[in-house]
Amino acid sequence: MILEVEKPLLELERKIRELQEVDRSAGVDLSAEIRLLERKARQLKESIFQNLSAWDRVQLARHVDRPGTLDYVAHLFTDFVELHGDRFYADDPAVVAGLARFHGQPCVVLGHQKGRGTRENLARNFGMPNPEGFRKAGRLMRLAARFGLPIFTFVDTPGAYPGIEAEERGQFEAIASNIALMSELPVPILTVVIGEGGSGGALGIALADRVLILENSVYSVISPEGCATILWRDAARAEQAATALGLTSETLKRLGLVDEVLAEPLGGAHRDFEGTFRTVQDALRHHLETLQDMEGHALLDARYAKYRRMAVLGEAR
Amino acid sequence: MAGLFDSLRARRPRVDRVAASAASSEHWVKCSGCGTAIYRPIFLENGKVCEKCAHHHRMTAWERLDLLADAGTFQEWDASLVSVDPLGFGQEYLDKLHSDRERTGLSDGLLSGSCSLGGIPVALGIMDFNFRGGSMGSVVGEKVVRVLEGAAERRIPAVLVTCSGGARMQEGMLSLMQMGRTCAAVRRLNQVPAPFLVVMTDPTTAGVAASFAALGDVILAEPGATIGFSGRRVIEQTIRQELPPGFQSSEFYLEHGFLDRVVPRAELKDTVAAILGMLCVPAEVRR
């Protein structure tokens, strides 16, 4: 997948590779030219990634090569044991969950999981949970609370699945129950929005003591396409809607709706997995340390107080 | 006291413009269920329920208040809380807020306060579809939280009548977060414990259905209300087929086990009072 905004950069990088190939195979010394182009590529990268629009960010957040929940689980956690099923109806592959260790500390880790490629995406339902996904997450979060384990959740979904069976099995109830549950579990809950934060489907695993968001991730009450359709009856104006919805990490931080924005390596998370993992790991470690020092009651009071503030109100007269 | 209620009454819109917009003339209302023309005084007397097909037409928050609250007992809360435009959506949005305030006599999409209901003191919140489709932004969320917190403080039941298409899109993520804070407030009320009763009316969908509305100790719904998470059109586009009639109705969710009862409007107040009466056991008896 190539994004519009990345095209000039990718083109330049291709040229550099060609020159390197000629340099190597033909024995011509092109090192000066290569250095020049490399400097140019660096500058171009900076100028592109320091001026991203909200719509560019939506594209980056949805990038198929962006690290997903299982990538973070594999690199930030050890001893991961995936656990399946909601004990009511089914196992939902759009949500992965299990026990693991984070720097030795046993924990519950879970998140939305999209697929790479058509087959995997169909299997994962494009990361759109059915009620069973939320209920599996809820079951394991309850387990975590019973054993005093911290909970890590990773958000990356276009939204809860809009399907007939999902409605029949109470999509609205599944989401509401999880949100309420997360407000009352007396263990640290840490959430990272790693890609797309799609409305209620995201919030269904994202009420937390700390909500961190990667710089190019987005978190929105409605998809820009959906918003454009409703406001202007024209999905093509999604770009405009993306700007209006205030879905970027900076806007969310300014409004006090997320706790910290995590800088991505230049070029975006999909171009430097290792760098991204380091950033997320350091941030989670830091926040977990602070939260682990708090008593359960203090944790819950602070959590309630944080959400209690999330409103912008006016007074008439 | 009399002065207070005079001023309240003064804020109520004089004409029932909502029904008026659907009317074929000033004296007749066309039923949106069966198309029958109904003489307006009869229509209003029947609580906007069609005698012929029992279609429940939407009520304004003020009409719903008259239906549920014991006469003369309502004290409004937070009447001056109004929405702002936190994301800078623009003048058009601000104008719509202004005209909805004028038209509905409400500060935003929810009327709230304390009253007695069948002799039981309650904290009551009623959503009104005529105010931006009942959408939940910061003010609606805040008022819901204050109803729940107010009930918890007073150790009285909270009753919320929902009527909403979901989140207030113009408030972006602030509106999504109202789901989080209202759910958290429900759990605090649960711990008191004080009863929380929800009445879902047409429509109760998306962010309101998937938050506090789904968490009632008892959830009642009016007949034929649209209830659900995803919008009908979104589902149809996703699965590329038409949905059967009756999908996402009150009766549908009663059958699937997500509602306690579907209650006709004429029986609503008595049903609510009966349930609350049994849950409101005095603390000294409860042990």
Ligand SMILES: [Zn+2]
């Ligand atoms: Zn009728």
